Amino acid sequence: MDRILFGDNQFFAVNHISDEKSRAQAIKFKDDKAIIRTLDYAMEAGINTFMCTTHGRIANICGIIRSDPVKYKGFKIYPCMPYAHKYANAVTELGILGTLKEYVPGSFIGSLFKGGAAVLSKDFLSIMELMIDAEMKMFKGINTPVIFLQNVITDLLLGLKMDKFLIAFYHYIKTQYNAEAGFITMNMPKLVSVLENAGIENPIICSSINKVGFRMSGGKEVYEETLKTKTFRAIAMQVLAGGAISPKEAIEYVCGLPNIESILFGASSKANITQTAALINQYDTQLYPAPVYDWQKVS
């Protein structure tokens, strides 16, 4: 994975600290052109991976990317599924069964209902596979080397101790999409130990990691300890803790931690994108300077 991954929260009015900023972002990114322009800023800053939710509008963005293979040569998308609010609102309105009927593609569910619920119970993992396929449709023809399960689902399954679904997701992504499965979570240490026990080696895990301990369940110390002692490929998100820490302080902290493979951040303005990327590069070089070999030394 690249060191820096560009996120999409700002495009879809996801702001963890202000509803007012959310609305401003929804207005700013009303047109797909505004999203593409911002992705251009990220590419200019040397970022070539876009990590995004399977929001309906991403389908348009994928279309634009597909239509310009020269410009987007080497550009990667890491899809994160599902776009949870779509399902959460549907469950409130339609119930769990109604939501499955609405969103699981084809006549699969309909035929199962005709055949009775008993048939369905044997096929929960197949339903998951169908839903993954439905969510992945929009990325056809695009390089998606890592595919993520969103934290709402990862964490729900984690608490329900339904590890089998996490494992099935991992294997299905590998075999069907020839890609690596990733997991987003608000409970990183717990997930690391569950996946470790399930025999999944070196999984990709994306979680909030920041200096103030925001959204780091169980506390910052447990996270730091897990990073030090466990084997997994960590992605740090919410490194700015929604703006609670200054970018400099935030990036210095994350770059100083061991075992963090990638840093995920999103920003709306060219200035913020350039500054954050530059800070990551600066602290990476400062904290882990490239080794100087004997032959390079001037005698």
Next chain:
Amino acid sequence: MIKVGLIGAGKMGLSHLSILGAHADVEIVGVSDTSKIVIDGLRKYSPFPCFTDYRKMLAEAVPDAVFVAVPTKFHASMIKELLEKDIHVFAEKPFCLTPEEGRPLADLANKKGLINQVGYHNKFIGTFKEVKDILDGGYLGEINHFNGEAYGPVVIRKKQSTWRSNPVEGGGCLMDYASHVIDLIHYLAAPVKKVHGTLLKSFYSNAVEDAVYSLLELENNITGVLSVNWSDETYRKMSTSVTISGNKGKVIADANELKVYFKDSDCPPGYSKGWNVKYITDLTAPVNFNLRGEEYTAQIDYFISAVQGKSPNNKNTFDSSWLTDHAIALIKKASKLN
């Protein structure tokens, strides 16, 4: 270990179950749901004992505490049964369909000394707790107006119906969405005493209201506006906010952000004259497991801790939630006068 059972594994039930499943002091002794598909799934993939009949679950699993997350119309009879069996109860909101249903249950829980709590999670959100502290400290002076609002995209087109679209079963924006705001106003200021007028409006639903607009007067004579609409697709998810104005300042708060204006320098520690902004990042107490937000875990931790006898049972009690049911009844009554 506290032995916990769950009745109703729908959206909120599964969310509670997941959080309970991760709780170090909880043993899940039973999950009950009438939906075969849900129970089959849980039976096959989770380690929890599953039942399709909650009475069988109570008899076999003998829980210390039960979470009730079934449609509201079943609350009263189930909660009564649980209390009679000396089981501590956490019920989803709203408490009951009517204040008449809920009153004897609150009395019974109190008489038996059983822990009782309702899932009004806003009280466990840092920004709203901070508003409460500011108001209790008298820093806004005499309150002259409030606005309690909630908007979200639940029903944004005509659709097939479920219990949430049936008024007799506890459906509709008033019981589902507005109950949160009414409860929050009660927590921050006082219970509703009188309703001066209400508009219940339907945009997409046939049998229930999609929006509630109401003029409220509280027990302490403060007045304000309730404005709730679950058919507003300009919101990505439910957004609840309060604005409270007093003669010494004004506060605007939602689940993420707190903005407060003080007219002079008589303000709480950490604040100053003029506008102050605080974010949830500064106001959130950490939890051990996070699913959809710290507040959902915090309310469960609070309940379990009360069952263990480690903390008082004084947040979101049946008594307190009954006052919200009472306010809902007043609002319904007022709407019929239109």
